[in-house]
Amino acid sequence: xxxxxxxxxxxxxxxxxxxxxxxxxxxxxxxxxxxxxxxxxxxxxxxxxxxxxxxxxxxxxxxxxxxxxxxxxxxxxxxxxxxxxxxxxxxxxxxxxxxxxxxxxxxxxxxxxxxxxxxxxxxxxxxxxxxxxxxxxxxxxxxxxxxxxxxxxxxxxxxxxxxxxxxxxxxxxxxxxxxxxxxxxxxxxxxxxxxxxxxxxxxxxxxxxxxxxxxxxxxxxxxxxxxxxxxxxxxxxxxxxxxxxxxxxxxxxxxxxxxxxxxxxxxxxxxxxxxxxxxxxxxxxxxxxxxxxxxxxxxxxxxxxxxxxxxx
Amino acid sequence: xxxxxxxxxxxxxxxxxxxxxxxxxxxxxxxxxxxxxxxxxxxxxxxxxxxxxxxxxxxxxxxxxxxxxxxxxxxxxxxxxxxxxxxxxxxxxxxxxxxxxxxxxxxxxxxxxxxxxxxxxxxxxxxxxxxxxxxxxxxxxxxxxxxxxxxxxxxxxxxxxxxxxxxxxxxxxxxxxxxxxxxxxxxxxxxxxxxxxxxxxxxxxxxxxxxxxxxxxxxxxxxxxxxxxxxxxxxxxxxxxxxxxxx
Numbered sequence: 001x002x003x004x005x006x007x008x009x010x011x012x013x014x015x016x017x018x019x020x021x022x023x024x025x026x027x028x029x030x031x032x033x034x035x036x037x038x039x040x041x042x043x044x045x046x047x048x049x050x051x052x053x054x055x056x057x058x059x060x061x062x063x064x065x066x067x068x069x070x071x072x073x074x075x076x077x078x079x080x081x082x083x084x085x086x087x088x089x090x091x092x093x094x095x096x097x098x099x100x101x102x103x104x105x106x107x108x109x110x111x112x113x114x115x116x117x118x119x120x121x122x123x124x125x126x127x128x129x130x131x132x133x134x135x136x137x138x139x140x141x142x143x144x145x146x147x148x149x150x151x152x153x154x155x156x157x158x159x160x161x162x163x164x165x166x167x168x169x170x171x172x173x174x175x176x177x178x179x180x181x182x183x184x185x186x187x188x189x190x191x192x193x194x195x196x197x198x199x200x201x202x203x204x205x206x207x208x209x210x211x212x213x214x215x216x217x218x219x220x221x222x223x224x225x226x227x228x229x230x231x232x233x234x235x236x237x238x239x240x241x242x243x244x245x246x247x248x249x250x251x252x253x254x255x256x257x258x259x260x261x262x263x264x265x266x267x268x269x270x271x272x273x274x275x276x277x278x279x280x281x282x283x284x285x286x287x288x289x290x291x292x293x294x295x296x297x298x299x300x301x302x303x304x305x306x307x308x309x310x311x312x
Numbered sequence: 313x314x315x316x317x318x319x320x321x322x323x324x325x326x327x328x329x330x331x332x333x334x335x336x337x338x339x340x341x342x343x344x345x346x347x348x349x350x351x352x353x354x355x356x357x358x359x360x361x362x363x364x365x366x367x368x369x370x371x372x373x374x375x376x377x378x379x380x381x382x383x384x385x386x387x388x389x390x391x392x393x394x395x396x397x398x399x400x401x402x403x404x405x406x407x408x409x410x411x412x413x414x415x416x417x418x419x420x421x422x423x424x425x426x427x428x429x430x431x432x433x434x435x436x437x438x439x440x441x442x443x444x445x446x447x448x449x450x451x452x453x454x455x456x457x458x459x460x461x462x463x464x465x466x467x468x469x470x471x472x473x474x475x476x477x478x479x480x481x482x483x484x485x486x487x488x489x490x491x492x493x494x495x496x497x498x499x500x501x502x503x504x505x506x507x508x509x510x511x512x513x514x515x516x517x518x519x520x521x522x523x524x525x526x527x528x529x530x531x532x533x534x535x536x537x538x539x540x541x542x543x544x545x546x547x548x549x550x551x552x553x554x555x556x557x558x559x
Contacts, residue, residue: 187510269515 005029008069008076012040015058015081022082027069034065040082050090050159053083088159095149098168102176103142109180110135121186128190130198134183134266137205141258144209152216154223175277179270191267201265205258212254214240219251232297245301246309248290252282253307283307343404348461350395355454357389362447365440379427379434379443386443389450390423419446422488426523429504430495438494442487445480452476474545481541485534492523499523 008029012022022043024036037049053062056072058081069078110131114122126132182188191197218241222231235244243250259275283306290306305312339347361382368381397413399405405412427439456473459465498504505519 182509182514182516185509185514189510189512189514192512267512267514269513 029070087162204261208257215251249286438490445484
């Protein structure tokens with residue numbers, strides 16, 4: 001006779017109320033959590049798979065899509081818990097919104113829209129070349145980020161909660177407006193050390209942007225085969241990637257460097273403040289990533305620091 | 313708002329005495345001794361301020377212009393509360409660093425950046441309003457912590473801490489807002505703490521506008537904290553009654 005397949009039964013309970021939300025019978029043992037999410041979605045169309053957190057314990061970690069039902073520590077009647085993560089936005093959409101905002105907001109100030117500096121200065125342009133240069137650099141930075149989001153980055157998690165995007169947009173867009181206001185202001189004062197200061201800043205800016213791009217490409221190549229497994233990034237033939245000898249997250253190092261150079265170029269306190277906050281945020285992210293690498297790989301290069309060579 | 317956290321419900325816990333379900337290590341013996349000393353000193357300090365106010369009122373016969381009699385101890389002990397941020401940072405107190413920092417900084421802001429900096433408002437009655445609110449609140453709060461650390465918390469103190477805020481908190485907030493509002497014209501006149509363009513830092517700051525924004529921020533923050541405290545009150549005081557019933 002043919003082999004018997006033992007079907008599973010899956011009940012899904014609300015993580016807080018423990019109320020049974022869904023009962024699935026005749027589930028294939030090799031079904032994945034992704035399949036279960038799709039089945040649950042059929043019963044509750046408002047809860048699309050990306051906003052479902054399915055876990056074994058009410059307060060446990062969310063199970064990944066790839067997990068297979070029969071490999072989980074459950075009996076043939078599996079009890080899973082559901083938590084609504086709220087509306088979710090795909091990473092690509094997140095980054096496009098977060099980056100397009102500052103790009104366009106800066107232009108409102110650069111072109112001196114009437115509502116920004118008053119009618120007397122509307123649509124005038126600055127006599128200082130550095131102001132034009134700053135606009136080019138700022139725009140280049142965000143256009144590069146948009147291009148990377150569309151063509152280079154490969155995201156591991158699919159989505160981000162809507163509330164986070166709104167918070168992030170306020171922060172990034174708000175800061176872009178604040179620093180653009182001062183740089184493009186009719187009473188803007190060019191850097192104290194003149195052209196020398198500006199030239200050094202531009203060179204440093206270009207180096208950091210090139211470096212940041214190189215790192216993003218190198219990280220993306222690690223996942224060229226479409227896998228979601230984490231791998232140790234290593235320096236390549238590209239000299240900009242040689243920073244990998246010294247830090248785990250050279251993309252953050254270069255990013256902070258780019259903003260430092262922009263601060264020097266514009267000699268503007270709000271830019272400096274934004275740079276400082278970026279530095280703090282990226283240090284937190286870099287440390288996180290660094291310690292994840294260290295925990296996951298026994299042979300992780302010991303010379304590497306999270307974000308600043310030898311220091312931090 | 314600066315009076316808010318002082319009744320403690322702005323913090324996630326409800327005092328040292330209660331047991332947390334999480335596996336958090338309590339302060340060690342040395343830290344406990346230090347905290348007891350700290351809280352006793354602070355209780356004494358605010359009692360000094362209270363006594364100072366009462367004596368000044370009896371001597372002068374009116375409640376106007378009492379600020380000068382307690383100016384120094386007020387500044388000393390209110391600024392000393394900055395240590396509480398370190399207590400959270402070092403983990404000897406189970407409260408959120410961010411929340412504590414926010415509460416203490418708002419008090420310190422009012423003490424130094426408004427009342428001290430704008431001499432003209434020091435005669436305002438609104439100053440007395442928030443100083444009285446702070447004084448009563450802090451005396452109760454610090455004695456609450458002292459007794460909790462010694463595991464001998466009289467119900468009266470617990471009740472006072474979780475009940476008097478109902479009046480003291482709005483009283484303090486009113487005093488604070490009225491004081492800031494009174495300071496505005498003098499800030500505008502003197503251009504206090506303000507910098508304008510052009511300058512080589514390409515930065516501008518208008519303290520007058522900043523103060524107005526601070527006042528506006530009370531609108532969302534005050535109700536949130538107040539209702540949180542009411543919620544805490546229900547939790548803490550009803551828990552005690554159930555405990556009593558079961559005895």
